[in-house]
Amino acid sequence: MKIIPGRAEDVVSENRTATFTGTVWGDPVLPATDGVTINNVFFAPGSRTYWHEHEHGQILHVTAGSGLICAFGQSPRVIRAGDTVWVPPGERHWHGAGGQSYLLHLAVSLGSTHWLDEVSENDYATTPAEG
Numbered sequence: 001m002k003i004i005p006g007r008a009e010d011v012v013s014e015n016r017t018a019t020f021t022g023t024v025w026g027d028p029v030l031p032a033t034d035g036v037t038i039n040n041v042f043f044a045p046g047s048r049t050y051w052h053e054h055e056h057g058q059i060l061h062v063t064a065g066s067g068l069i070c071a072f073g074q075s076p077r078v079i080r081a082g083d084t085v086w087v088p089p090g091e092r093h094w095h096g097a098g099g100q101s102y103l104l105h106l107a108v109s110l111g112s113t114h115w116l117d118e119v120s121e122n123d124y125a126t127t128p129a130e131g
């Protein structure tokens with residue numbers, strides 16, 4: 001058993017740039033442990049991940065704000081504070097803020113993450129479907 005302490009005063013948030021578009025900040029909650037990684041991720045309005053897949057799936061829990069999540073071949077859907085999303089293993093998708101609000105979510109990632117292309121402005125601008 002291991003207890004991971006909460007946020008220490010000297011921890012610096014990580015500005016995520018390599019596989020994200022726009023301003024995205026991440027804080028570790030649980031460093032990779034037995035294939036599970038947990039992060040708090042903050043997306044400024046307009047920012048989002050690249051397209052990607054999770055080896056064994058991912059749980060997203062929106063803790064504040066609202067945003068979008070999109071599975072490949074579908075329209076983006078709105079997610080809001082309190083919502084929880086299960087992304088199945090290998091499903092290609094992206095997630096991030098909408099244009100009008102920041103998004104803060106807890107991301108529980110299972111296995112490795114396979115990063116793909118940037119989400120184009122055209123795909124991001126697709127009118128979100130409710131729910």
Ligand code: MN
Pocket residue numbers: 052054058087093094095
């Ligand atoms: Mn994901």
